[in-house]
Amino acid sequence: MSTTIEILRLRHLRGPNLWTYRAALEAVLDIGALEDRPSNTIEGLYERLTAWLPGLIEHHCGVGERGGFLQRLREGTWAGHIMEHIAIELLNLAGLPTGFGQTRSTDQRGVYKLVIRARQWEVARQAVLDARDLLCAAIDGRAYDVAAAVKQLKALVDRWALGPSTAAIVDAATARRIPHIRLIEGGNLVQLGYGAQLKRIWTAETDRTSAIAEGISRDKDLTKRLLAECGVPVPEGRVVSSVDDAWDAAQDIGLPVVVKPTDANHARGVSLDVRTREELAAAYELAEREGSEVMVERYIPGTEHRVLVVGGRMVAASRGECAWITGDGVHTVRQLIERDINSDPRRGEEEEYPLDTIRLPENRDVMLELRRQGLEPDSVPAAGQRVLVQRTGLLTDDVTDLVHPDIAELTALAARVVGLDIAGIDLVVQDISRPMAEQGGAIVEVNAGPGLLPHLKPANGKPRPVGEAIVAHLFPPGVAGRIPIVGVSGTRATAAVARLIGWLLHRANLATGVACEGRLYLNMQPVPTAGAPSAWEAGQRVLMNRCVQAAVIESSPRSILDEGLAYDRCLIGVVTDVPVPQGLHDHYITTQEQMRKVLRTQVDVVLPEGCAVLNADCEVCAGLAELSDGAVLLYSERPDHLLRAEHVAQGGRFVTVEDGHVVVAQGGNVQPLVPLQHAGVQALVQRVGLPALLAATGAALALELSPELIRAGLEVAAAEVPDL
Template sequence: MRIKEQRVLRGPNLYAETPCLLAEIDAAGGPGMLPDLHERLLALLPALPTGAAKGLASGASIDQAIEPVAMHLQTEAGAPAGFSHTVASQGGQYHIACGYECEQVAALALATTVELLNALVRGEQYPMAEALERLRAAAARHAIGTSTAAVLAAAQRRGIPSMRLLDQANLFQLGWGSRQKRLQATITGATNAIAVGIARNKQLTKTLLEQAGVPVPAGATVDSLEDALRVARQLGGIVTVKPLDANQGKGVTTTCGTPDQVERAWEHARGYGPRVIVEEYLAGRDYRVLVTGTRVAAASWRRPPFVTGDGRHSVRELVECENRNPARGDGHTKVLTRIALDELAVHTLAAQGYSADCVPAAGVDVQLRGNANLSTGGTAEDVTDLLPDETRELCVRAARTIGLDVAGIDIVCEDIARPLREQHGGIIEVNAAPGIRMHQYPSHGKPRNAGAAIVEQMFGEDDGRIPVIGVSGSTGATTTTLLIGHAARMAGMRTGMTTADGVYISGNRTMQGDCTGYRCARSVLASPEVDIAVLETGHDGVLQHGLAFDRCDVAVVLNVADDGEARLQAVVARGASRAVVLNAEDDRCVAMAADLKERIEVLYVSLDAENPVLLRHLEGGGRGAYLLDHTLVIADGMRHKALIDAHQMRISAGGVARHLLASALAATCALAASGFGDLEIRDALRSFTWDSMAAAPCSNASDAHGVSTGAAMDS
């Protein structure tokens, strides 16, 4: 058994509306049934879902195990998928489509499945533990951070499209074209770079906040241990020591009351940067307030990592037990982070009279860190509803003083429900790129949709979408695309187009050659210069990678060569969210109308004014366009309006180039469905020519018709 071919379908495709991995498996000459297949698989994968296990126990062949095992391995890796589908063909060939959360994990899971089943056939032992470790490592390597995932999920719920710009980084584009925004973790494209720099410099942050009337702890930045000890003496009492520009609580020691403690804290902080802050220790609890724009979105009480004694287990054993909590993981991959029993934890334990091997009494909480960051194993409790208006106003002012659109405000005080100045509380830090998992998934209290608050700050009421028109057909698609794009440019819209001739952005050809596939369409949707996208979508592109968009406003299917092509072009039609333009003279096109989503308008076009499909549609109140005595007519139910004489169209060759007139009819309906008026459509049809685009850098290329292309307006 082997994988003959494998490809990733990143958009809607033949098998699903969501991305999937498609593989062709050659199982010809395989062993067929293995009597003990069910038992041997369960021995290796005891958590295999009951339904799959029962199916295999009832006498399934080894080929039938590929799909359920591959799906289960994705789940074991921590990246579960939503669906799978197997199609058997002749001669032991199988096409398997597996949904995925992470495409790299899906590919590795399928390869592992084939290795595993081949080993079972040969009667060999398979190193399942090592394979699972590889899968989990791949899932962790390609995982989207918890905070980023919360923002993306909120965007998805609002219908805002997204795409990952780099496989190895949490850098995303939300929205298409000129209405796009960028996101990395919780830093948005609007986040001020200077503000991020200020937030990293804790002393500068404190100075600006103090000038703005925000309460902050007294302190100073020092470059030597001698200066650190001097500032600690001047402040008197307990001090906090931390690096000047670290984050996530790295290098922070909160309660230093003796010179020895200050020295240890100094050495610890110096491991994260050359300059160190020594500041007044504010007594009380550690709180984090999330500010998005001009409002407080959430607030949490952050508790340092701790374990609770049971009178039987040591601190070390209690930490190991807590770290087995499935909610805890490494870094930011899970809701909580594993607790480190490191040197700082040892010092924190010693301050409480414990060591790692001590057995705390039952019910006693033992703290393992001075700071309460979730990244060091802390937990959080929601306190959003407790914040007084005065504290909310101070937090918003702090974020605006630094210049951040999304900020995490760290507060220390005894009681967050009371105004800060009443209790000698203060703001100790303002953080750019704040983590939001504490608000999304608090250990106690009400979860807050922090991701949605960030999306609202980024987009307001907008959905981030530009109009998208998908055009497909065995002939005439390039002409139709260019006609639609020309009309949009005449209306003052910056237009992005993909065609069989190249990619055009605002009339300039940016890529040359057949650009009707996934990647070229994505380049248009990623361009901030595009107000409307008109995407010629080849059936081969749909076959290889799926659609480049999750949905388009209007889809156009001009004609179909055969049944196989019809299935692929139907994917384009099903992707429409507003309207589909179909050729009434092509039976395969007409059949697509039956598979559209509810409330999707169908517009029919025909060169034959007496076409029965068109006539029935118009009699039923539908819209369409047809040719009558060299006149293009647009119809809306019983209203039929002469749009333009074909002789007035420069590309119609005196009205005899019927294939071009068919494209003009399709473009007319697509424009009408997109909200263009009759006059705008008429002017575009009249002025469109095959002259070279003056601004196109690659103007010597030829399109599918064998002539140089261009859309030029009348002078």
């Protein structure tokens, strides 16, 4: 009988959650009879797993050292834990490295929660399913095709994960604690930052990339004319309308020439060193297939280079190489390409590879190059005969440190003339370490949205921090793209607290977005939504709104368990209470200590410059203070609370009720803030309760709003705040 492990539920935790700060996959597993069969009792399991997945030796596990997981496997561990490590290793093999994983038992025998980091949900989900199947096969002694599983995962990575250029920028932003939101699933449109501080990127284009400039760069003839008028050396040439016209242009310019589409991209349809009318006719047909006009220009002898310009300065440079094969008198051109070129580990079909695989007859430029030499894919070159296979598009060597200042200046000028903030400048020179003019070099193309892979993964030389350069272009040092975010969690009057805080921020003349109870408000006006968004979806919509200067987002314990928080960090984190949980049995959350672990998420994400606002009347809630990276403000209905003296003595603020006022105590001072006898305040307390009033007051103080604004805002809140 085959072993079975039942996956009861798969959940996508999209933001900070019970387990980790980042997006994760949570699986609930029922391992059934395997609860009585730890790994050390299953014959051959260790040997099969280590043979199929030798990379498991690198998993430290709880032991904290290389081989730690295998030690646990030998000594005895359970199926859920083994599945966790198999899933992580499969993701590593698929090119989506994942270091985080946890497996914990529940209060139901044989049922476990397995959690792994989910950089991409679709890939992580499949990895967990594959891990289950692989483990069951290993337990039963059945065959399992690991290579096929990894191949499928790689296809999912290629379909769903960010491309390498976009990923490099996002990783650089993450390293600077700049948040990001992916705006298209499976696409490369990404938001960096939140609200009014956000910037957008689409691969290597930004929201500073002018549409006019991009249009100019696509028109190669217009680009050349503008560059020439500004003193940038470019090859002579013009647009042609037919093969005869192209030949006339070539005669005027002087052979050899280059034939290419006017909107050539990634060297598609480009033919170099064209010397005869027959070659020109074939090159014209190749260029015309790209769907734009065709141009003929002077051939510049030398080596192709690509210089990346970001924000008006050169940040990286790559040198191209030609692809050659050498005949042996036995093998065909096709076979030699497969053996000597496509076998290069730098080549592949996916975006992660710096060089493309050459396929015949699909690669028309290669076919043209071969025919110029009198060869076809099935021709057999003579022994020792060198055959040029490909001239263009093979940027392989990093030469950033060799670029002459004159060339760096000219490429930066070319980007400015076209108007691009990020540009890939193609130039041809003999030696990039010498001035361009003295060697007759020229800039041949200016490209918008250049690929970053040649600079991230050069075949030779060191990678360049081009993602960091683009992030620095968008966000100067010290700028993290953040707006003030207030997160509110708990079970008591959290929606009322969120609306009151939003109201006070609105009164402070900040365009404020509020997300609570699945509703959205902008400047305290309801925002129509299609359907009922989840707490995570509502929060994300607020943060994607470029008008929003401050945000207040409510997250219930269930929403944290279902999806995680909608933001990575917040300035202010409010927790109203940590009760004994009710109605969370489907999450196996049944004790107050478990509820504490859920709601600590809100405190865990408070920024160092921020503040946690906690209810001192709930002992467990007040105990969350030790988890805050920022300051802590406590509030209580009891002015004689035992925590008051200690907290104030340590420099903290304590909001409470005293002498008919809401007051804040700090150091030796007690400042009255809100008169409780005011009719508007009495109406507010009657509607939302005193604890909600204190929580909102504490959050407003933590936001550094003035006492006068807080008092005036709360006196009229009952009448002015919608849905309170």
